[in-house]
Amino acid sequence: MSTLAEQVEELPRLPTQDDLPYDDGMPMESQRHLLQMDLLLQGLEPWAAERDDVVVNGNQFLYFNTQHMRARDFRGPDVYVAVGVRPGERKSWVVWQEGKAPDVIIELLSESTAQIDKGVKKQVYRDQLRVPNYYWFDPYNAEDRAGFLLQGTRYLPLLPDAGGRLPVPSLGLNLGLWHGDYRGVTMDWLRWMDAQGNLLLLRQERALDQAQRAEQAAEVAQARALAETERAKAERERADAERERAEAETQRAALAKQRADAAEAELARLRAQLSDGR
Numbered sequence: 001m002s003t004l005a006e007q008v009e010e011l012p013r014l015p016t017q018d019d020l021p022y023d024d025g026m027p028m029e030s031q032r033h034l035l036q037m038d039l040l041l042q043g044l045e046p047w048a049a050e051r052d053d054v055v056v057n058g059n060q061f062l063y064f065n066t067q068h069m070r071a072r073d074f075r076g077p078d079v080y081v082a083v084g085v086r087p088g089e090r091k092s093w094v095v096w097q098e099g100k101a102p103d104v105i106i107e108l109l110s111e112s113t114a115q116i117d118k119g120v121k122k123q124v125y126r127d128q129l130r131v132p133n134y135y136w137f138d139p140y141n142a143e144d145r146a147g148f149l150l151q152g153t154r155y156l157p158l159l160p161d162a163g164g165r166l167p168v169p170s171l172g173l174n175l176g177l178w179h180g181d182y183r184g185v186t187m188d189w190l191r192w193m194d195a196q197g198n199l200l201l202l203r204q205e206r207a208l209d210q211a212q213r214a215e216q217a218a219e220v221a222q223a224r225a226l227a228e229t230e231r232a233k234a235e236r237e238r239a240d241a242e243r244e245r246a247e248a249e250t251q252r253a254a255l256a257k258q259r260a261d262a263a264e265a266e267l268a269r270l271r272a273q274l275s276d277g278r
Helices: 004-010 031-051 114-118 118-130 205-276
Strands: 052-056 079-083 104-108 133-138 143-153 154-157 166-168 173-182 185-193
Touching: 031 079, 031 104, 031 173, 031 185, 031 205, 079 114, 079 133, 104 114, 114 133, 118 133, 118 143, 118 154, 133 166, 143 173, 143 185
Parallel strands: 104 133
Antiparallel strands: 052 079, 079 104, 133 143, 143 154, 166 173, 173 185
């Protein structure tokens, strides 16, 4: 009779990310799709780095069923986020290796994938992977965007707030539209935002923002220094004027005293003459 250790060794070993295919050679639908995916990934990097328990990745295989691997029953979400996991590089996301499915998945729609993203993939993410938050977005039609929250066996639609932002409960963030230029393309981009609706800045945006803040701080400091110089100059001018007024008052007082002394001396002379005349 074999031991327990021998029985465990005889069990088939489940493949890991190093054993499974991680590239099907298929490119993204368009440059705009690629840029949108990159913007979502880059936009969450600083936030994820501060938490140190998040994996953010995209356009990777997501393996969740060992029995269906031969039938290629796996998905390749455009963007996924998993929290409470070991950060680091992944060739693919293997559910049985990681111990969980991603918490957030975003699919970027196109004419060739929209039906699958809204149908088959949504069902898989809901029923088999049990992904808490699922979203789709069409880079060529910003109005075609939606988000869902897993409740029991159903995906309930997430309602946008007054600013049109969709909440992401799993992350405590929002997904909203930002009209601007990203790498030479101007459009309504899907971007991460905090609970107050502020953009989560890219690293380069953070650097630019810090540089602008430093420049503004330098300008404020320079303005304050100039104002202080002007104030000190005005104070000196007031002090000089006060000194001049004091000197003039002293001169007037001295002149008045001279006149008083002279008048008193003249009065004394006249009195003396009157006394001599008697």
